[in-house]
Amino acid sequence: MSFSSYSVSSHPLAVYGWDEGWEAEFAPYAAQGLLPGRVARVDRGLCDVITPVGTVRADTEFVVPRDPMKVVCTGDWVAVDPEDSDPLYVRTLLPRRTAFVRSTSSKRSEGQVLATNIDHVVICVSLAVELDLGRIERFLALAMSSSGGEAPLHTSALSWESGAQPVVVLTKADLVPDAVTLSHLVQDVETTAPGVPVLTVSATMRDGLDVLTAVVGGGTSVLLGQSGAGKSTLANALLGEDVMEVQAARDVDGKGRHTTTTRNLLALPSGGVLIDTPGLRGVGLWDAEAGVGQVFSEIEELAGRCRFQDCAHESEPGCAVLAAVDDGELPVRRLESYRKLMRENQWIVAKTDARLRAEIKRDWKRKGAEGRAAMEAKRGRTR
Ligand code: GDP
Ligand code: ZN
Secondary structure, X not given: OOOOOOOHHHOOOHHHOOOHHHHHHHHHHHHOOOEEEEEEEEEOOEEEEEEOOEEEEEEOHHHOOOOHHHOOOOOOEEEEOOOOOOOOEEEEEOOOOEEEEEOOOOOOOOOEEEEEOOOEEEXXXXXXOOOOHHHHHHHHHHHHOOEEOOOOOOOOOOOOOOOOEEEEEEEOHHHOOOXXXXXXXXXXXXXHOOOOOEEEOEOOOOEOHHHHHHHHOOOEEEEEOOOOOOHHHHHHHHHOHHHHXXXXXXXXXXXXXXXXXXXXXXXXXXXXXXXXXXXXXXXXXXXXXXXXXXXXXXXXXXXXXXXXXXXXXXXXXXXXXXXXXXXXXXXXXXXXXXHHHHHHHHHHHHHHHHHHHHHHHHHHHHHHHHHHHHHHHHHHHHO
């Protein structure tokens, strides 16, 4: 079956984010008779891929990488075997535009990719409880650490434009009945997040949903935020109940090959795609390294004027950061959040390095053993 007669916008995958860029990346695989698809879910080496002919279950055996950061993930665009092949394999992973990485878990210190090809990171913050600006900063740093393209995920420098765009959504606005108070809260968050759009919504009153709908309408979004922040309610409001039923019905298929729906990757009725995975929901400590500098750009700028290049901004003479605190130009709370985030990142880097060190040691041990074996073999021959 050929899909070359579709224009990009009428392509069956357009609602899942297919565009000219993906079309161009996919062209060589189309020539091989493969199907394009977007990964909705990965589960022990098998994944659900949304293709122009429906959702198929495909094996990822051919694209198992040495680099754990390149494991097929929700949000990836792939080339899969045509639907009548059995078994059905994912053949290629198309280069990612962005990737969301969690960098630590109890067992492994390498990164774990949670979602890919994200355009908007919607940070949900409940107005039902007191605003925690430090936590918003952390979520922003994490949003900024989503990496672009195929560059090494931990080092690629991003601008607000090149990576996923963060948006802060203050939820449950109906619980702040006073408009003046509400606008002060918005201002506080705007000060914390320079250049980041800050919206207020009430899912129950259906206030502010139109603006959010417009924001997420252009691309793929993830909802982040603490448990209870109102993410599920917001996702349902964006999706509309009837649409969820429609999607569930569309994927029900007794043939076995087509799988039942997963709520992990969903096309929104007014455009845009929402990714909502258990992994994203349980976000703990994130690799915010790449994002710290952008969230705390004013501190980084001040740091450039410190007398010493490796100034820790603790008590060093000629420290421009401490001078700004003294002048009241920089709130001391900002500096404390910055320090906290930097400390956490150093801990993550140290963990990663420890793993690297162990790897290098293993390598030398192996080489040593090979060397000894080679020497022994030589001796054996000459004996
Ligand atoms: P999640 O854990 O982030 O997915 O949060 P939920 O969507 O489950 O919402 C947590 C609680 O907040 C639920 O009891 C919701 O009914 C409530 N909630 C969500 N949105 C709103 C809102 O706009 N206004 C009010 N008053 N409550 C809301
Ligand atoms: Zn300094």
